[in-house]
Amino acid sequence: MYIESLNLKDYRNYQELFVEFENKVNVILGENAQGKTNVMEAIYVLAMAKSHRTSNDKDLIRWDQDYATIEGRVKKQHSSLPLQLVISKKGKKAKCNHIEQQKLSQYVGNMNVVMFAPEDLNLVKGSPQVRRRFIDMEIGQVSPVYLHDSGQYQKILQQRNHFLKMMQIKKQSDLTMLDILTEQFIGMAVKIVLRRFEFLRLLQNWAKPIHQGISRGLESLEIQYKPSVDVLDSLDLSKIVASFQEKFEKVKNREIERGTTLFGPHRDDILFFVNGRDVQTFGSQGQQRTTALSVKLAEIELIHAEIGEYPILLLDDVLSELDDYRQSHLLNTIQGKVQTFVTTTNVDGIDHQTLKEASTFEVVSGDVKKLN
Ligand SMILES: Nc1ncnc2c1ncn2[C@@H]1O[C@H](COP(=O)(O)OP(=O)(O)O)[C@@H](O)[C@H]1O
Numbered sequence: 001m002y003i004e005s006l007n008l009k010d011y012r013n014y015q016e017l018f019v020e021f022e023n024k025v026n027v028i029l030g031e032n033a034q035g036k037t038n039v040m041e042a043i044y045v046l047a048m049a050k051s052h053r054t055s056n057d058k059d060l061i062r063w064d065q066d067y068a069t070i071e072g073r074v075k076k077q078h079s080s081l082p083l084q085l086v087i088s089k090k091g092k093k094a095k096c097n098h099i100e101q102q103k104l105s106q107y108v109g110n111m112n113v114v115m116f117a118p119e120d121l122n123l124v125k126g127s128p129q130v131r132r133r134f135i136d137m138e139i140g141q142v143s144p145v146y147l148h149d150s151g152q153y154q155k156i157l158q159q160r161n162h163f164l165k166m167m168q169i170k171k172q173s174d175l176t177m178l179d180i181l182t183e184q185f186i187g188m189a190v191k192i193v194l195r196r197f198e199f200l201r202l203l204q205n206w207a208k209p210i211h212q213g214i215s216r217g218l219e220s221l222e223i224q225y226k227p228s229v230d231v232l233d234s235l236d237l238s239k240i241v242a243s244f245q246e247k248f249e250k251v252k253n254r255e256i257e258r259g260t261t262l263f264g265p266h267r268d269d270i271l272f273f274v275n276g277r278d279v280q281t282f283g284s285q286g287q288q289r290t291t292a293l294s295v296k297l298a299e300i301e302l303i304h305a306e307i308g309e310y311p312i313l314l315l316d317d318v319l320s321e322l323d324d325y326r327q328s329h330l331l332n333t334i335q336g337k338v339q340t341f342v343t344t345t346n347v348d349g350i351d352h353q354t355l356k357e358a359s360t361f362e363v364v365s366g367d368v369k370k371l372n
């Protein structure tokens with residue numbers, strides 16, 4: 001799939017923008033603070049209904065304005081789909097094919113994107129929260145059911161935490177009620193765990209050969225799901241439920257003492273191993289970069305396998321960060337099949353045939369002009 005046109009109104013530093021794109025590599029060129037990332041972010045937000053760099057939607061609205069609009073047309077194999085997202089201080093409204101969507105979880109997934117920005121190097125180095133957010137966003141864009149379930153999970157987690165807090169300060173002592181909340185919690189948790197397990201297994205299948213290629217056959221990558229409740233040896237629903245039940249029975253008193261839920265998908269993590277060693281702890285910066293890059297490239301293939309179309313690739317300020325070999329590997333992989341946006345302050349550092357054939361756009365203080 002590819003995005004044919006993008007129309008912004010009062011989005012970040014864009015008062016009004018209309019720009020058309022082709023299904024190839026599009027280079028967004030400009031000095032710092034001109035609005036390159038803002039364009040990439042707008043495409044991401046149109047797809048995911050969420051920014052990759054802020055959780056505060058108000059940041060997206062141009063200063064002193066009441067709402068921001070992002071519109072785009074996405075071309076797929078058999079359709080051309082108009083999408084619209086209006087962000088106001090009160091919330092977001094999404095339209096697909098001119099029809100207002102009741103739930104954002106149903107809207108997300110109409111357009112698929114993979115973003116690779118410098119922050120993504122944190123996927124390996126950063127906190128578990130970064131990796132959980134990664135899994136949630138990525139499964140979410142191919143599975144509306146997962147998006148819905150993880151919303152429900154957050155709700156029941158909050159309820160359970162609130163109840164435990166009340167028990168901690170002795171405003172509540174109803175153990176039966178706690179058991180009911182625990183059962184509901186486990187019901188949702190198990191769905192999340194199973195889907196994450198399956199996603200990471202698929203991701204690893206794609207990422208392993210890619211990583212091998214980038215490392216010239218020297219490195220073998222393994223991605224391991226590390227759920228906070230040990231379910232690794234069984235993908236059997238009733239067994240997972242049983243291990244959750246056992247765990248929560250054991251930690252009941254400790255949870256009441258602490259006033260919070262101590263286990264569950266909100267505490268999960270992902271581990272990356274290169275040649276059997278944990279990359280987070282033992283990997284060189286180069287290995288951490290290769291791992292992040294392999295995971296992103298794997299995601300492109302995974303989305304293609306799941307939905308039958310390639311996603312749109314957004315490379316914000318990363319191409320010039322990669323050495324020549326990794327750069328060529330990346331560009332060779334996407335060549336001719338993935339619509340790609342690349343931002344850079346300078347085209348000199350990027351030397352590849354793909355870029356010679358690319359369209360170039362120049363960004364100057366919230367305005368985009370096509371150069372070729
Ligand atoms: N909500 C907003 N309203 C108006 N301008 C904004 C808003 N958010 C960010 N900006 C401006 O956008 C510019 C940064 O754009 P960005 O896309 O990050 O630049 P770069 O080209 O370096 O990637 C800055 O000048 C910043 O002040």
Ligand SMILES: [Mg+2]
Binds near residue numbers: 038
């Ligand atoms: Mg930027």
